[in-house]
Amino acid sequence: MTGNMSRRRAITLAGAGVAGAAGVAAGAGALLRGPADHASADPGAAAGAVPFHGEHQAGITTPAQDRLHFVAFDVVTKDRARLVELLQEWTAAAARMTAGKDAGVFGAVGGVPEAPPDDTGEALGLPPSQLTLTVGFGPTLFRDAQGRDRFGIAGRRPPALADLPHFAGDALRPEISGGDLCVQACANDPQVAVHAIRNLARIGMGVVSVRWSQLGFGRTSSTSRDQATPRNLFGFKDGTANLKAEDAGLLRDQLWVQPEDGPDWMTGGSYLVTRKIRMLIETWDRSPLAEQEQIVGRTKGTGAPLGGAGEFDEPDFAARGDGGQPVIADSAHVRLAHPAQNDGARLLRRGYNFVDGSDGLGRLDAGLFFIAYQRDPRRQFVPIQTRLSRQDAMNEYLRHVSSGLFACPPGVRDGGDHWGRALFA
Numbered sequence: 001m002t003g004n005m006s007r008r009r010a011i012t013l014a015g016a017g018v019a020g021a022a023g024v025a026a027g028a029g030a031l032l033r034g035p036a037d038h039a040s041a042d043p044g045a046a047a048g049a050v051p052f053h054g055e056h057q058a059g060i061t062t063p064a065q066d067r068l069h070f071v072a073f074d075v076v077t078k079d080r081a082r083l084v085e086l087l088q089e090w091t092a093a094a095a096r097m098t099a100g101k102d103a104g105v106f107g108a109v110g111g112v113p114e115a116p117p118d119d120t121g122e123a124l125g126l127p128p129s130q131l132t133l134t135v136g137f138g139p140t141l142f143r144d145a146q147g148r149d150r151f152g153i154a155g156r157r158p159p160a161l162a163d164l165p166h167f168a169g170d171a172l173r174p175e176i177s178g179g180d181l182c183v184q185a186c187a188n189d190p191q192v193a194v195h196a197i198r199n200l201a202r203i204g205m206g207v208v209s210v211r212w213s214q215l216g217f218g219r220t221s222s223t224s225r226d227q228a229t230p231r232n233l234f235g236f237k238d239g240t241a242n243l244k245a246e247d248a249g250l251l252r253d254q255l256w257v258q259p260e261d262g263p264d265w266m267t268g269g270s271y272l273v274t275r276k277i278r279m280l281i282e283t284w285d286r287s288p289l290a291e292q293e294q295i296v297g298r299t300k301g302t303g304a305p306l307g308g309a310g311e312f313d314e315p316d317f318a319a320r321g322d323g324g325q326p327v328i329a330d331s332a333h334v335r336l337a338h339p340a341q342n343d344g345a346r347l348l349r350r351g352y353n354f355v356d357g358s359d360g361l362g363r364l365d366a367g368l369f370f371i372a373y374q375r376d377p378r379r380q381f382v383p384i385q386t387r388l389s390r391q392d393a394m395n396e397y398l399r400h401v402s403s404g405l406f407a408c409p410p411g412v413r414d415g416g417d418h419w420g421r422a423l424f425a
Contacts, residue, residue, distance in 0.1 A: 046188040047127035052098045054411040055268055056256065059132030060348065060373050061245040063224040065186040068216030068352040069193040070274065070369065071201070072179025072404060073208040075141065080151045084424050086207045090135070090183075090200055091418035100128035103199035120202065122195050129189035133196055135419045136272050136406025139163055141180040156423060158262040160271055160376045161407045167389040169400065176212040176276065176402040184272075184371070186350075190217070212402070214276065216352025216369045223350055229303060229311065233279050233353050233366055234397075236296050237303035240311055241338070243348040254346045254375055261376065265422035268410030270373040273381045276354075276402030279367035284397045295393045297332030305334060331393040337384060345380040347372040367398075377405065 050058050077083060093103040102108055104118025111117050142157035143149055183200055187193040194215075201210055220232045221239030225246050232238040243250055252258070257266045284292070289300060297315065298305055305315035307327040317335055319327040328335050339346050350373070355366040374380040389395065412418060 047129055049099050049128040050130050050132050052095045052133075052412065053414055053417075055413075056411045057132075057134045057269070057408055058098070058411070059134035059184055059186050060255070060270055060350075060408070061223055061251065062130070062132050062186070063227055063245070064219040064221060064350045065130050065132070065188045066217065066219060067187050067190040067193050068369065068371075069185045069190075069197045069213065070216070070371075071183050071185075071197050071213040072138070072211045073181040073183070073201075073204065074211045075150070075180040075207065076209050077207045078150055080424070082207055083151060084420065086204055087135075087420040087424075088418045089203050091412055093199060093203055094133040094196075094419075095412075095415075097123075097196050097199065098128060098131045098133060100126075100131075103196075103203070120195065120198055122198075123192055126189060126192055126195075129187040129192040131185065131187040131192050131196060133200075134184040134186075134272075134408060136182045136184075136408040137161075137420070137423065138179045138181065138404070138406050140178060144180075151424075153423060156263055156265065158257075158266050158407055160257075160262060160266075160378060161405065162378060164273070164377065164403060164405055165382065165386075167385050167400070169389050169395055169398075170403070171399050171401055172403050173401050178404060179211045179406075181208060182272070182274075182404065182406045190215070214354060214369050214402075215356075216354050218353040220351045220353060220368055221349040223348065232368055233281055233355075234284055234292070234296075236292075236298060236300055237311065238351075238368075239349050240298075240303055241346075243346055250346065251348075254380070255348050255373055257375055265425075266407055266409060269408050270348075270375065271377050272404075272406045272408050273370075273372050273374070273377055274402070274404040274406075275370040275400055277368045277370055278365065278399040278401055280363075280397045280399070281366055282363050294329055295331075295333065295397075297328045297334030306332075329393070331391055333388070333392055333394050336387050336392050342384050342387065343379075345374075345384055347374050347380055347384070373408070 050062055052058060075083060097103055102119035106118045108117045108119040108121030108124055139157065139161050143154045183197060185193040185196045219230050221242045222229055223242065223245055225244050229237045229240050243254060255270055257269050259267050293299055293306065303311035304313055305328060307316055307319045315328055315334055315338060317328055321327045335341060349371065351368055351370045354369050355364060357365055359365045372381060409420065409423065
């Protein structure tokens, strides 16, 4: 083993020891809080730490933080053992960083001056800021674009991780779509989120390379009933009917993979779909208010469904106005996305706004980075998006430019566990 590998292994083992201690503390806390997952973190403690260990990965039902740094990686090694070792290293680093510590045991300033530090240092002095790190495995990890089973896991690909179909209107850019692995970093401080992704990419050098990444601000959905519904860049409240952490029965049915669903390694996990959706906001901004509300199916001010009084009123799709026309149009977004129109299918959304500068033509390159977790995309996202892509009046103002699909395994249980352990066992 080389000196670099020895040092890397020492960092991993030491980090795992710290993670183990954190796991004991998290386990003790869980006994006091009950058998829930990370949603029990206090959403008001913006600077606090979210437990890393648990039944489910943090960053799914965790009360949605304000900032995002999402990254997709390509695996560049052909060595299965080296990939597994990286996942162990990442897990140890993630346990440290989510607790507000440096990525490595020596830290940004604690190592020998003649060696590169094992933390980049830009988060020194910053609190954990509710940082969560969530990992997922893409279809190409199991069998790449050339059909190769690089790591001997093709037979363990879940049926639910089926490639997404082409949807009407898709204008996807391959260079910012897909990926073998993904990591979602959410925090209430953008520097904390960026620091986490930067250090995981640094640790992964030579094993993975960044395929694409996305920064996000201003969550566009609530994942807890303690959170107010936020607004997207069209100015409308977004995610009013989103799944919430408190919906235990719905989460079991709609979010978490059950034992009968497929490979055991995914039980307790969830499937992640990402879509980068550019909003043609200059065109939208010139549209009359009444037209905007008809397209969405909700009032812009309160977020109430058209014909209703309050944001959380159930939409009345049978209601008719003067002339017998539906109060909520057949092409309205709220009608087409509603569970009643999709055999009861629901998603847990936790997307973010983005502004990536301008496009060189005087228009903002801005929109929604859509993130949705679910039990089975074939029965949830795919039929919902198929309906929306064909009938939604909002499509005139949207362009889908990026897409990703990932299997997010269950949580890391303790210091002896690591991301992907059951998959590669």
